[in-house]
Amino acid sequence: MFALKNVNLIDGTGKEPMPQCTILMEHEKFKEIGTDIPVPSGAMVMDLQGKTVIPGLIDAHVHISGSSRLDRPGMSHLVPSYDFAEMREGCLRWGVIAVRSCGHFMEETLVFRDGVNNGTIERSPRVCLSGPMFQSRGGHPCYTVFMSDPEVEQYACAVIDDDTQIEPIIRQSKEQGADFTKIFYAHLNKMDYPNPVPRISKQKLKEIIDISHQYGLSVTVHVDCPAEMLDAVQYGADCIEHMIGAGELENKISDELIELTKKSGAVVDPTMISIKRFDPMGSAPSIWDAVKEAVRKCYDAGIPMAVGCDAGIPFVPFGEAVHDEMACLNEAGIPPLEVIAMATGGNAKLLKMEDHIGTIEPGKDADLIVLEKNPLEDIRNTKTIQLVVSKGKIVTDCFSDK
Numbered sequence: 001m002f003a004l005k006n007v008n009l010i011d012g013t014g015k016e017p018m019p020q021c022t023i024l025m026e027h028e029k030f031k032e033i034g035t036d037i038p039v040p041s042g043a044m045v046m047d048l049q050g051k052t053v054i055p056g057l058i059d060a061h062v063h064i065s066g067s068s069r070l071d072r073p074g075m076s077h078l079v080p081s082y083d084f085a086e087m088r089e090g091c092l093r094w095g096v097i098a099v100r101s102c103g104h105f106m107e108e109t110l111v112f113r114d115g116v117n118n119g120t121i122e123r124s125p126r127v128c129l130s131g132p133m134f135q136s137r138g139g140h141p142c143y144t145v146f147m148s149d150p151e152v153e154q155y156a157c158a159v160i161d162d163d164t165q166i167e168p169i170i171r172q173s174k175e176q177g178a179d180f181t182k183i184f185y186a187h188l189n190k191m192d193y194p195n196p197v198p199r200i201s202k203q204k205l206k207e208i209i210d211i212s213h214q215y216g217l218s219v220t221v222h223v224d225c226p227a228e229m230l231d232a233v234q235y236g237a238d239c240i241e242h243m244i245g246a247g248e249l250e251n252k253i254s255d256e257l258i259e260l261t262k263k264s265g266a267v268v269d270p271t272m273i274s275i276k277r278f279d280p281m282g283s284a285p286s287i288w289d290a291v292k293e294a295v296r297k298c299y300d301a302g303i304p305m306a307v308g309c310d311a312g313i314p315f316v317p318f319g320e321a322v323h324d325e326m327a328c329l330n331e332a333g334i335p336p337l338e339v340i341a342m343a344t345g346g347n348a349k350l351l352k353m354e355d356h357i358g359t360i361e362p363g364k365d366a367d368l369i370v371l372e373k374n375p376l377e378d379i380r381n382t383k384t385i386q387l388v389v390s391k392g393k394i395v396t397d398c399f400s401d402k
């Protein structure tokens with residue numbers, strides 16, 4: 001039994017914090033939580049007077065093979081011992097206990113995910129994986145940021161033309177154990193801005209979404225502008241990634257699009273930090289104000305929103321980026337309590353893991369972060385991490401550094 005006493009608890013449901021709270025953990029789960037709970041004798045007790053506790057965080061958009069591939073190609077895919085340590089340690093250091101990977105080398109990442117799920121890989125956040133990245137021939141990302149790398153094309157992407165048969169790709173993806181489908185429906189060329197790249201046709205977009213749904217896979221769509229978002233929402237996307245890409249000058253989200261998105265039930269995952277780090281793009285003016293406005297509009301309309309970072313791309317590090325993304329969402333006008341609920345209880349729903357992670361409630365996995373300072377006073381205080389507990393075990397301890 002492990003007991004934390006006198007904490008200021010933010011439980012991830014969006015409820016107001018509970019001061020002077022006791023949290024009991026046993027067998028990797030939360031057992032009891034409340035202000036009036038006796039601590040059983042023999043329990044390991046920490047008195048955390050003045051500290052705040054939040055649930056373990058979740059990153060709704062990473063690329064597990066990401067930065068390793070870009071920075072150190074020799075370490076991924078063909079090296080069987082490569083163990084994603086950068087992602088695992090970055091996440092756990094910063095209290096990120098689950099990730100949703102939106103594109104990666106399929107084979108090695110599926111093996112890794114299965115190892116995490118069956119407990120043979122212990123020190124890792126939980127993992128939710130897309131199938132291969134659907135994209136057009138000549139399009140983003142294989143032919144832009146990955147510079148036509150044949151390994152990326154073969155092992156991480158499903159490059160399609162207008163006559164490609166979609167069903168066999170999705171059937172295989174489902175059989176391999178992908179958790180959802182990822183589509184790039186995007187014209188922005190991040191390597192040769194502002195010249196656009198080809199994107200998949202509307203007809204193919206619809207086909208991929210429909211067939212994925214037939215196979216029980218939800219669909220997330222990378223878009224870079226409102227027109228692309230409109231198509232994705234109208235054809236039944238379950239989640240929208242990015243919304244507005246860095247450098248996109250057609251960046252005003254209309255009230256009509258907000259209305260349609262709200263009606264569709266799609267989640268919006270704006271990945272603000274990944275846009276901010278590349279803004280301004282090329283010779284274009286900054287689009288940061290437009291991004292904030294779009295995020296604010298979605299929030300005000302009550303559209304469900306995810307907290308994703310695109311961690312794994314350059315300048316967006318695993319783990320720490322979630323804190324930076326939360327600060328961006330707050331800068332766009334979302335209150336800290338809501339931002340924390342989005343990054344924990346809300347993201348858990350997107351990963352379909354809400355039955356066991358995301359909130360600090362009895363019966364759920366014991367994942368939490370002890371903060372020195374209160375994040376409701378300043379969202380950047382989520383970085384004042386003193387302790388991270390995942391599945392009832394201490395995985396990061398900054399107390400002993402002091």
Ligand SMILES: [Zn+2]
Binds near residue numbers: 062102103310
């Ligand atoms: Zn991405």
